[in-house]
Amino acid sequence: MAIVSVVVAIIVVIATVVSEDIVKYIGQWLIENMVKPVGQLLIEKLVKPIGQWHGYLFHYSSNIKNMKEQVKKLKDVRERVPLPHSVDAATRNIEEIETNDVNKWLENADLIMGKAKEVIEDEEKSKTRCSYVICLNLKQRHQQSKKAKKIVQDINEVLKNWKSNKVFHMDYMKFESRMVTVKELMVALEDANFNMIGVWGMPGVGKTTLVREVAKQVKEEKLFDEVAIATVTQSPNLIKIQGEIADKLDLKLDKETSSGRADLLRVRLTKDNNKKILVVLDDIWEKLDLDEIGIPRMGCKVVVTSRNRDVLSSEMGTQKDFRLEVLLKEEAWRLFEKLSGDSLVDSNLRSKAIEVCTACAGLPLALVTVAKALKNKRLFEWEDALQKLRRPAPRNQKRMQEVIYSAIKLSYNHLESPELKSFFLFCAQNQSFSSNFYEDVLKKCFGLRLFHGISTLEEARNRTYTLVRSLKDSGLLLDAPDTSDCFRMHDLTCDAALLVAYETQNVLMMRDEGLVEWPDEDDMKMCTSICVFNRDIHELPDRLECPELRFLHVYAKDREGSFKISNTFFEGMRKLKVLDLTCMRISSLPSSLKLLTNLQTLCLDQCVLGDIAMIGEMKNLKILSFIESEFKYLPREIGLLTHLRMLDLSNCKKLQVIPANVLSRLMPLEELYVGNSFTQWEVEGLNNERASLAELKHLSRLSTLEVHIPDANMMPKDLLFEKLKRYKIFIGDVWDWSDKHENSRVLKLKLNTCNQLESGIKMLFNGIEDLCLDELNGVKSLVYELDMKGFQQLKHLHVQNNAEIKYIIHSRGLVIDDVVFPALKIFSLKNMINLEGICDAQLPLTSFRDIRIMKVEHCEKLKFVFSSSIAKGLSQLQELEIKECNIMRAIVVKEDDELEDRDMILFPQLRYLKLRCLPKLVSFLCTQNSIITDVGEIIHEGELDFQEIPHTGMQPLFNEEVVFPNLETLELSSIHSEEILLHNQHRPSSSFILTNPRFQNLRELNVKGSDNLKYLLSSSTATFMVQLKHLIIEDCKVMEEVLLTEDLGEEEIITNVSFPRLEVLILKDLPVLKRFCIGTNLRFPSLKDLSIEQCPKLESFIFKPVSSSMTVNKELKEVNSEEISHTAMQPLFNEKVAFPSLETLTIMHMENLKIIWHDQFAEDSFFKLQSLFVEYCENLVNIFESNMLTRFQSLERLEVCYCGSLQEVFELQRLDVKESHAVTAIPLKRLILYRLSKMKQVWNKDPQGIFCFQNLQFISVWECESLKSLFPASVARCLMQLEDLRIEDCGVEEIVSREEIAETAARFVFPKVTVLVLRKLPKLKWFCRGVHTSEWPLLKELEVYGCDQIEILTSKILNFQETVEQSQLETSIQQPLFLVEEGTLFPNLEVLALGGKFNMKEILRDQLFEECLYKLKVLYVIDCVTVSDWITFLKRLHNLEKLFVKSSSWEEIFPYKELFDMENHATILARLRELELFELPMLTHLWKEDTQPSPMFHNLENLKVSICDKLKNLVPSSVSFQNLTILEIYKCPGLINLVTSSTAKSLVQLKKMSVSECESITEVITREGGEASEVITFTQLTYLKLDCLPNLSSFCSESYSFEFPSLEEVIVRQCPEMKTFSHGALGTPKLERVQATQEDEWHWKANLNTTIHWLWESKYSTTTQ
DSSP, rough: HHHHHHHHHHHHHHHTOOOOHHHHHHHHHHHHHHHHHHHHHHHIIHHHHHHHHHHHHHTTTHHHHHHHHHHHHHHHHHHHHHHHGGGTTTTSOOGGHHHHHHHHHHHHHHHHHHHHHHEEEEEEEEHOOGGGTTTTGGHHHHHHHHHHHHHHHHHHHHHHHHHHHHHHHHHHHTHHHHHHHHHHHHHHHTTTTTEEEEEEHHHHHHHHHHHHHHHHHHTTTTSSSSEEEEESSSSSOOHHHHHHHHHTTTTTOSSSSHHHHHHHHHHHHHOOOSSEEEEEEEESOOOOOOOTTTTTTSEEEEEESSSSSHIIIIIIIIIIIEEEEOOHHHHHHHHHHHHHGGGOOHHHHHHHHHHHHHOOOOOHHHHHHHHHHHTTHHHHHHHHHHHHHOOOOTTOOOHHHHHHHHHHHHHHOOOOHHHHHHHHHHHHHHHHHBBBEEEHHHHHHHHHHHHHTSSSSHHHHHHHHHHHHHHHHHHHEOOTTTOOSEEEHHHHHHHHHHHHHHHHOOOEEESSBBBBBOOOHHHHHHHHEEEEEEEBOOOOSSSSTTOOOOOOEEEEOOOBBBBBBOOOOGGGGGOOOOOOESOOOOEOOOOOGGOOOOEEEEEEEEEEEOOOOOGGTEEEEEEEEOOOOOSBBBBBBGGTTTTTOOOEOOOOOOBOOBBBBBBGGGGOOOOOETTOOOOOOOEEEESSOOOBGGGGGGGGOOOEEEEESOGGGSSSSTTOOOOOSEEEEEEEESOTTTTTOOSEEEEEOOOOOOOOGTTGGGGOOOOOEEEEEEETTTTTOTTTTTBBBBTTTOOOEEESOOOOEEEEOOTTTTTOOOOOOEEEEEEEEEEOOOOOEEEEEOTTTTTTTTOOEEEEOOOOOOOOSSEEHHHHHHHHHEEEEEOOTOOOOOOEEOOOOGTTOOOOOTTTTTOOOESSSOOOOEEEEESOOOBOTTTTOOOOGGGOOGGGOOOOOOOOOOOOOOOOOOEEEEEEEOOOSSSSSOOTTTTTTTTBOOOOGGTOOOOOEEEEEEEOOOOOHHHHHHHOOTTTOEEEEOOTTTTTTEEOOOOOOOOOOOOOEEEOOOOOEEEEEEETOBEEESSSSEEETTOOEEEEESTOOOOOSOOOSSSSSSSHHHHHHHHHHHHHHHHHOOOSSSTTTTTTTEEEEESOOOOOOSSSBOOOOOOOTTOOOEEEEEOOOOOOSEEEEEGGGGOOOOOOEEESSOEEEOSSEEEEETTTOOTTTOEOOOOOEEEEEEETTTOOOSBOOOOOTEOOOOOOOOEESSOOOOOEEEEHHHHTTTOOOEEEEEEEEEOOSSSESSSSOOOOOEEEOOTOOEEEESSSSSTOOOEEESSSSEEEETTTEEEESSSSTOBBBBSGGHHHHHHHHHHHHHOOOOSSSSSOOOOOOOOOEEEEEEHHHOOHHHHHOOOOHHHTTTTEEEEESSSOOHHHHHHHHHHTTTOOEEEESSSSSOSSSSSSHSSSSSTTTTOOSOOOEEEEOOTTTTBSSSSSOOOOGGGGGGOOOOOEEEEEETTOOOOOOTTHHHHHHHHEEEETOOOSSEEEHHHHHHHHTTEEEEESSSSOOOEEEEEOOTTTTTTOOSSSEEEEEESSHHHHOOESOOEEEOOTOOEEEEEEETTOOOOOOOOOOOEOTTTTOESSTTTEEEESSSSSSHHHHHHHHHIIIIIHH
């Protein structure tokens, strides 16, 4: 080893002075020449390690340098990371989700920087030493270099980890919901009017992240010179806050007191007036004195964030606030998916992850916490986490849940009062289906006495709204979407609240799926509240011992079955104050209910109720609710509830009787709700059976009333409503209660005379918010006839069907300063046939100032809608819809003093404009004193007659004075103006063009039914339509071109146009449309859906001039149609148009279209096309040519129908195949071809070696009579994904074609096909010509019908080899459709349909077929099968569940002797569930009489027999139908009765019985021995139909007693002999209606027999007489 030492020494010395390559060379030379015998060993064990070792020495300087640079980067990042004390339980910043993660990163960074510091210090020390010592310190240099390199690697890893967090941060801020808020916040920061701005939202929504991003942006964009951020928290530390601000401003605070430090900060923030400074105060919980911190009110801008809006606006005095909502569903998933990384590759895990993400409900804090916690976890861990998120267990929380819930609990702890905290916890308990109804919360809080100092419901309602608003401002409650009747709590907030309620109030919550499991007795005794929501519960325990229980809420899953409540259930809960039983069927109330003497609120909502008279004994009840419950009679005992404050009968649609004098006895009643409920009010003094409205006179405390009065004559004359504060009163029969009503004072009137207004109704006009009027005879104007004050609080006004009103506001008595309708938001007029205007005089500008929606429909005499003075005041108008006004000439008419106003901006907030069926409309805006006609005649104001002004095309629909800067949707239907905007001298006069950027925010443009429109847009206009998403043009009879390329004189023409955001383009029913445009390069980068329908003249989307001299200029525009038609034939799409994002393309009714596309495409067009639909294109020859097929790499669905000239779908003949050509996989999954009469082949050449269609899953081909074969052999062989194949009514001779018949048998495997249908293929001779086998391992459904030239199966299994040998001699030999070499042909067949002239005997002999029937469950047999074959067949069907037989000549379906073994009583079809017989003209019976009882029908559930002319007997009396649920008989004229009484007794499960058009039937049930006094009960029957039975006299002619306990619907039509239903006793407890004709209403007279007799008398007795 001495020589080794020498070598090493030499190498080490040399390594310090020469390069690495030289070292390697010398080392190798020394080794090979000096120690050759051990050279290889030394290379492996010595040289390589030495090379690494000397590498550290050689790269010493570079390693040290790299380390210093990376340390600097790490230090920069480290300084930007929040300090550990600012990371507060992950509640403020979604970057700071887990404190430990941040601290761990900081610790790692500090540790690495410490190691680097040591290396740098050593390196500095070494510099001071003498150079001659270098050789002596080789070991130290090696170690330092090695450490430096390792430190660089560690720093890179740490920065990578932090970078991943920043990448998440960047992705998060790109979400649209965040970008919108950031943009608005940036605008506010630039606005000089705002010095203090607030951002608020619920815990964990991402406020800190957002304001930090804004701070970063304003600094980068130099909107502010300096930005300082400080975190405040719930325990603010002024010294710390001042320090954080000073650090960011490079200010040294050398004062000890906070006031001294504040002075220094104040000076720093105000000393330079030219410097703009932004201060961000994050996470404020209460009022913060900015002066104490040192932040001046002026001189800098301040952004503050808080969970509580009230802290911002009321205490901090913010001038503008921004609410940050949770993420949208799509955004939430994108964030969750990003954070979960590669762990979601598994499809099962991915689907579970979607559920987990949904459970996080868009809260960023939850999304990030959960995603990080579950990253790289297994499926069972995801499922466990999902269960915990959905049903959090108070005693078993994971840290993942603690992080989320701690943030919410912190907000709860800071609520200002115990009352607010209790209310918050109650809202969590009461939330159902993710929302709380205000009224529901009010009822229960009042009953629980949750509010202090409250004595009336009105006061309780005000307190409820106040507390809800406070919790919304705190971010703990949210608005409900689309309604103001509800509010909601975020799911995770609700979970946290329930945990608090469990810990502090012993609240028990059982919700969602699963059976109810009641806790043990000790836990129940502690409970103060129990909520069971949407669980599988049908009964309550016999008794619950809950002595502290105050609130019990049970919400059942459905009310189908009877809900059982023991009479002793309530005995152990005497302190109960609120009881809510929802969605139950309760036949009677338990007797223990009357023991609840403390009960204040009882809710029996959405219930089916029986006897509820016991409620009258609950004397202390204050609130009683029956919302949406079903019962007919309100018990008279309700009148005994003399403490009742609220009675809610809303939506009790079946309530027919409120007994007289019940309501009048409820004298303390404050609120009465009878909306969409009882309407049969008695007229005062006429009858005492039902309640009259006069009883309301006795309710002196009534403040709320909801009632529908169908007839104004029911109103008592002296009924006054002066104390009503809230009301919803409908009078008349034209109103729909289901319409949404957001207002609290609603009145809808249809009165016969105006005299009926003189009752108490008229006083309701004062303060009304929602008014709808119908007819009102005698009223000519609303203002001053109905309300002298001008409806100051009215928000919604609808007037319809009035022939007398000329003006809504009449000038009679009008004072010029009177403001009318100042609060009106929605205004609609309909069928006002004599209305001439809104007002006949000028109004103050503040009238109509708040209107948002205006609709006018079918006002025949209305010439314009607004005068300019009214229109100028409509600054809030957002929706305007005018339709079917036949003489309307303008929407707005200028008044005389407005003539010189050339800068009129109308409706600055208008978002939606719809003009429809206005045939005389000239312009949106016109002058009142003159209109220029086509001959220049001036018609002056006094001579103005709108009806006589001819159409000239000289005035545009939208002229330059009309500006809609925020218009998003424009719909124009049947508007016959020739222009939309200003006339342009550079283009043809007959055009309809949107020009200039006045419509730059338009998102949807819909033009339909124009008779004069030739063009729509100019190319210059299109450049401004950058927001357009939907463009629909339909039924424009003269439109030739959509986009008109302008000639701009000497200027350059516009050759490139882009619609950057257009997603949907529809061109439909444009009979003369020639093109979209000429010559211009068009780009649709966002277009996803393009539909072109009924445009027969359209041949090229963009017409491309064929000659170089034919430029896109004025001359080209003047080329007539004949000249263009003679140019070369162009494809529909060429390289001039680009569709890079197109997903769906529909082409229909394009008679002249010959070519869709060829090889000239825009570079990125059609790559994303997924679905192509081509229909009714008569001249189209093919769909794809081979040279373009590779472009369609996303196409998954292709449908081609009704193309009479189409010869093939895929034209492959011209493809030049090279040996090196790679096979292209086509992604097509669904192929549907229908009615292609000339199509001979789908592929006109076998694409083998070129294209592969391996992704096809569904193929359907119908009515293609010229089609000879479907698949080339190579295509058939690659159909590994095919699942469903259907060929019907085609001329195919073979399914698979082969160009050459090989000597060996072809093998076709279809491993995934489950459905195969071959129907009406009369020419089919082969599956594939020549010898072949096929395998269908998963086939479940097989139908072969009308394929008469081919055998279905081979006749015997051993003939396969024989067939091969014969086929080699004669390739056209007849073969069976399916031929298998070995094994079972269809091992999984479950559904079989056979029809036609096939030879069943041959099939039945085959062993293969025997095996195929083993799993068969459904059988359809159509056409002729002999009885003997049928019997043999049936005996093999051991598992059959459904049998359908059609068009057979059989006399009997089930021959008894042949089917059954008399000795062993063997049963066939034991599992049969459904039997349907259709069109069996010779059938006389299903089963012969006088045979032994058979269990064959014991399991039958559905029996349907139709069009069996000779059927005389359905089944013998021995047959039992114990499981039958549906029995339908139709057109069986031979039947005299349906079943015997003994068979009827077995129908205990029957739910539906229908007997129709059986002309001989006299009774349904006929007697068969026994006593006629027997009772026959149809326990489950709910529906009975007897239709068109001319000889039916009754259900049963004998005096049997019939019980129908479940019957709810009876239809008896065209039964002229039926005078009574039955002759014996009859019980139908649920039946309430009978229908006599299809169009008839339902009838009911006391009972079923009486109703049938009444119907017979009313319809037939006169005729009979």
